[in-house]
Amino acid sequence: MQTQDINFQNANIRVEDDRTGLSVEALKRAFLDNLFYIQGKFPAIATRNDYYMALAYTVRDRLFRRWINTAEVYTTQGSRTVCYFSAEFLMGPHLGNNLINLGIFDQVKQAMQELGLDLDELMEQEEEPGLGNGGLGRLAACYLDSMATLEIASIGYGIRYEFGIFDQDIRDGWQVESTDKWLSYGNPWEISRPEWEVQVKFGGYTEAFTNERGQYRVRWVPDKVVRGVPHDTPILGYQVNTCNTLRLWSSEAIESFDFTAFNAGDYSGAVYKKMESENISKVLYPNDNMTQGKILRLEQQFFFVSCSLQDMIRILERQNISLDRFHEKFVVQLNDTHPSIAIAELMRLLMDEHGMEWDQAWNITSKTFAYTNHTLLPEALERWPIGLFGKLLPRHLEIIYEINSRFLDEVRLKYPDDIARINRMSLIDESGERYVRMANLACVGSFAINGVAALHTELMKKDVLHDFYELYPDKFNNKTNGVTPRRFMVLSNPRLCRLITSKIGHTWVKHLDELHQLEAYVDDPEFRAEFRQIKQAIKQDLAQYIKANYGLEVDPASMFDIQAKRIHEYKRQHLNALHIITLYNRIKANPDIDITPRTFLFGGKAAPGYFLAKLIIKFINSIGDVVNRDPDVRGRLKVLFLKDYSVKFAQRVYPAADLSEQISTAGKEASGTGNMKFAMNGALTIGTLDGANVEILEEVGAENFFLFGMTAEEVYAKRAAGYNPMEYYESDPELKLVLDRVASGFFSHGDVNLFKPLIDNLLYSDPYFLLADYRSYVDCQDRVSLAYRNQDHWTRMSILNTARMGKFSSDRSIQDYCDDIWKVHPIKIELRDYVQGGCGFDGSTDCKVVF
Numbered sequence: 001m002q003t004q005d006i007n008f009q010n011a012n013i014r015v016e017d018d019r020t021g022l023s024v025e026a027l028k029r030a031f032l033d034n035l036f037y038i039q040g041k042f043p044a045i046a047t048r049n050d051y052y053m054a055l056a057y058t059v060r061d062r063l064f065r066r067w068i069n070t071a072e073v074y075t076t077q078g079s080r081t082v083c084y085f086s087a088e089f090l091m092g093p094h095l096g097n098n099l100i101n102l103g104i105f106d107q108v109k110q111a112m113q114e115l116g117l118d119l120d121e122l123m124e125q126e127e128e129p130g131l132g133n134g135g136l137g138r139l140a141a142c143y144l145d146s147m148a149t150l151e152i153a154s155i156g157y158g159i160r161y162e163f164g165i166f167d168q169d170i171r172d173g174w175q176v177e178s179t180d181k182w183l184s185y186g187n188p189w190e191i192s193r194p195e196w197e198v199q200v201k202f203g204g205y206t207e208a209f210t211n212e213r214g215q216y217r218v219r220w221v222p223d224k225v226v227r228g229v230p231h232d233t234p235i236l237g238y239q240v241n242t243c244n245t246l247r248l249w250s251s252e253a254i255e256s257f258d259f260t261a262f263n264a265g266d267y268s269g270a271v272y273k274k275m276e277s278e279n280i281s282k283v284l285y286p287n288d289n290m291t292q293g294k295i296l297r298l299e300q301q302f303f304f305v306s307c308s309l310q311d312m313i314r315i316l317e318r319q320n321i322s323l324d325r326f327h328e329k330f331v332v333q334l335n336d337t338h339p340s341i342a343i344a345e346l347m348r349l350l351m352d353e354h355g356m357e358w359d360q361a362w363n364i365t366s367k368t369f370a371y372t373n374h375t376l377l378p379e380a381l382e383r384w385p386i387g388l389f390g391k392l393l394p395r396h397l398e399i400i401y402e403i404n405s406r407f408l409d410e411v412r413l414k415y416p417d418d419i420a421r422i423n424r425m426s427l428i429d430e431s432g433e434r435y436v437r438m439a440n441l442a443c444v445g446s447f448a449i450n451g452v453a454a455l456h457t458e459l460m461k462k463d464v465l466h467d468f469y470e471l472y473p474d475k476f477n478n479k480t481n482g483v484t485p486r487r488f489m490v491l492s493n494p495r496l497c498r499l500i501t502s503k504i505g506h507t508w509v510k511h512l513d514e515l516h517q518l519e520a521y522v523d524d525p526e527f528r529a530e531f532r533q534i535k536q537a538i539k540q541d542l543a544q545y546i547k548a549n550y551g552l553e554v555d556p557a558s559m560f561d562i563q564a565k566r567i568h569e570y571k572r573q574h575l576n577a578l579h580i581i582t583l584y585n586r587i588k589a590n591p592d593i594d595i596t597p598r599t600f601l602f603g604g605k606a607a608p609g610y611f612l613a614k615l616i617i618k619f620i621n622s623i624g625d626v627v628n629r630d631p632d633v634r635g636r637l638k639v640l641f642l643k644d645y646s647v648k649f650a651q652r653v654y655p656a657a658d659l660s661e662q663i664s665t666a667g668k669e670a671s672g673t674g675n676m677k678f679a680m681n682g683a684l685t686i687g688t689l690d691g692a693n694v695e696i697l698e699e700v701g702a703e704n705f706f707l708f709g710m711t712a713e714e715v716y717a718k719r720a721a722g723y724n725p726m727e728y729y730e731s732d733p734e735l736k737l738v739l740d741r742v743a744s745g746f747f748s749h750g751d752v753n754l755f756k757p758l759i760d761n762l763l764y765s766d767p768y769f770l771l772a773d774y775r776s777y778v779d780c781q782d783r784v785s786l787a788y789r790n791q792d793h794w795t796r797m798s799i800l801n802t803a804r805m806g807k808f809s810s811d812r813s814i815q816d817y818c819d820d821i822w823k824v825h826p827i828k829i830e831l832r833d834y835v836q837g838g839c840g841f842d843g844s845t846d847c848k849v850v851f
């Protein structure tokens with residue numbers, strides 16, 4: 001076999017043999033081989049999907065050596081490993097990302113071209129794993145990319161949902177959901193590892209007993225046991241050999257058939273158990289920022305947490321490392337409270353299954369977990385009715401009671417007689433029906449607690465977690481979110497990245513702060529022209545896509561004003577809609593008015609049970625129906641709701657934006673990450689002082705950001721003083737006209753009832769202060785329109801946005817987690833050859849892999 005060294009985009013990486021070579025020739029040969037031997041096809045009969053699969057396997061082959069090598073180094077070095085526990089990983093398509101991180105995008109493009117295939121088309125073919133709702137799941141995915149890139153030993157642990165976030169269609173303006181069958185053509189990126197399956201118990205009862213050494217012990221007698229089977233996906237870092245693992249668990253029945261029932265003639269009874277077990281990992285709950293006390297959801301959370309902790313114990317045992325050192329070898333980051341049952345489960349595993357005493361188990365547990373909070377919305381704080389909880393997890397409820405009793409003793413000692421405080425801090429809510437409070441459990445059981453943006457962390461300390469902050473101030477810290485520039489710049493915006501690299505070299509991709517060097521070119525008219533042309537070309541592409549998919553003409557010269565995110569009242573898509581109607585009314589009152597042409601684009605899914613969110617989608621579509629057709633508008637305004645927003649589609653949208661709408665009620669959006677993705681790609685932000693907007697404004701400068709609206713403090717003060725939205729309606733004629741027009745049925749074919757719930761909500765309660773912020777928003781939008789008329793100045797602002805977004809790389813976030821919370825350092829992976837020597841191929845046995 002042949003080996004050679006090539007200069008791999010500045011990293012000197014040894015190139016593989018014939019089978020996994022990186023040259024165009026080797027890629028072509030491997031691709032055709034895989035088409036034949038894996039897909040069982042040859043070009044004359046291959047479908048586009050066959051080609052995609054063949055390419056995916058070709059790329060996967062090129063990950064294996066790094067993947068196995070990484071596991072081996074972690075095993076032999078016994079490294080401290082970060083375990084990122086998350087109920088959601090919104091990974092997006094893998095193919096393009098792996099090509100970027102392997103550094104073979106151009107070679108593969110050429111190889112495909114020489115075979116008469118188009119790489120972009122093949123990438124389009126990939127069915128993305130939509131295993132998340134939005135921000136929290138996508139953050140987990142960005143963090144995996146950055147951990148691998150920073151060469152941090154880590155594993156992502158989660159659930160392999162058979163059906164991810166639903167597909168969204170729009171019919172007659174309404175959202176219609178259908179099942180996301182992402183696995184139906186197979187998933188070339190995962191390898192299942194049934195040899196590492198574990199068992200997870202549910203239900204039943206507990207019994208105390210005294211063991212042979214006379215110690216008090218508890219045994220859990222479950223009424224259901226399911227198998228958890230791990231499915232591993234490689235996570236390659238950017239231009240490094242580190243290839244970490246995303247390990248997702250799927251649930252399966254212990255026995256595929258209950259033969260006693262079957263033999264007794266009870267066929268459906270026999271398959272029922274199997275079905276019930278498989279249900280656990282069947283479908284992702286499509287709610288974000290809203291909890292729903294469904295038992296299956298708790299089963300999911302416990303299932304993946306128990307699987308993962310057992311897997312970690314297996315890894316230690318295989319390395320002959322004592323469980324006493326669990327917290328030295330692992331740190332677990334809890335992505336919100338969804339996996340926080342892990343705190344009770346680790347206690348149970350250490351005590352009941354491995355014979356530890358309480359104090360030692362607690363010492364280990366409370367040094368293992370760190371908790372990230374992602375919400376300030378009270379309705380999003382997870383709590384489970386005691387009855388339901390105890391029925392599913394009787395042993396965990398006992399353990400939680402014991403943690404609580406010890407914890408409340410500590411609180412009483414510090415705050416004697418402060419009954420109200422004790423009630424607030426208790427892990428059990430006893431104010432009415434009794435609940436387990438998962439955030440309280442997470443706070444007590446974790447050594448670190450962080451918010452996801454500076455403002456959010458401050459509000460968390462002041463409000464939702466205030467009591468815990470007073471008790472444990474040192475546990476609290478901020479870790480402002482970030483996003484990966486590999487996916488959200490290099491992959492999604494190659495034209496812009498080529499321009500950037502031509503000016504400042506390519507190292508900015510790993511050191512995003514280097515984008516600052518672009519500031520030197522902001523006064524260069526040629527650079528500005530190029531920057532503007534690129535934005536223009538991307539907008540043209542999106543306009544073409546819109547024409548092809550929606551039959552709607554949009555003007556690429558108009559301002560692309562985009563709001564893309566989950567639909568939620570607090571995110572205020574309907575405030576954006578009120579602005580559109582305002583502009584429309586101005587045109588109707590004066591058809592010759594000089595107005596800056598805009599294309600308003602929306603994208604995002606609504607939770608299927610969230611009535612007002614779904615009505616907001618219908619509202620936007622109804623406005624579009626009127627505005628897009630009205631001859632008076634003369635094409636100056638276009639409104640379009642883009643269906644089925646996804647990571648794949650997001651990558652198309654961010655680069656095409658002129659204006660990014662980040663208009664949540666101050667104090668409600670924990671961070672936002674879309675705001676970062678837009679700004680990096682040169683969009684200007686119109687936004688409130690909320691979440692990470694505050695820090696974006698700080699970085700880009702107030703002169704390059706369109707700020708409007710009340711501050712969080714003003715919002716609190718207004719609520720406290722008794723907010724009356726009607727006052728705004730009555731005192732602002734332009735606002736009144738907007739709401740009256742909607743109420744009159746103007747946008748609903750005369751139906752005065754359709755949008756009544758929305759209008760009544762605004763006039764009589766307006767919990768998210770749209771009417772209070774309306775004037776400030778509309779005036780700010782007028783400043784935006786004016787600014788857009790000076791294209792040269794706009795481009796200058798746009799460049800400065802890109803140049804100043806370095807802080808928001810997820811590499812920076814992960815570095816902060818490593819330094820302040822995880823206390824871990826990079827581990828370099830030197831590539832070794834497996835096939836040629838060692839590892840049993842030649843009879844030797846010097847290779848161990850337990851990950």
Ligand code: 26Q
Nearest residue numbers: 135136288289291292374452669670671672673
């Ligand atoms: C919980 C229990 C039962 C069912 C569903 C849920 C659930 C699921 C998902 C609750 C919340 C979520 C998702 C929350 C989320 O995405 N939050 C966002 O996190 C981002 C990353 O930190 C922030 O940028 C956003 O501000 C925040 O809204």
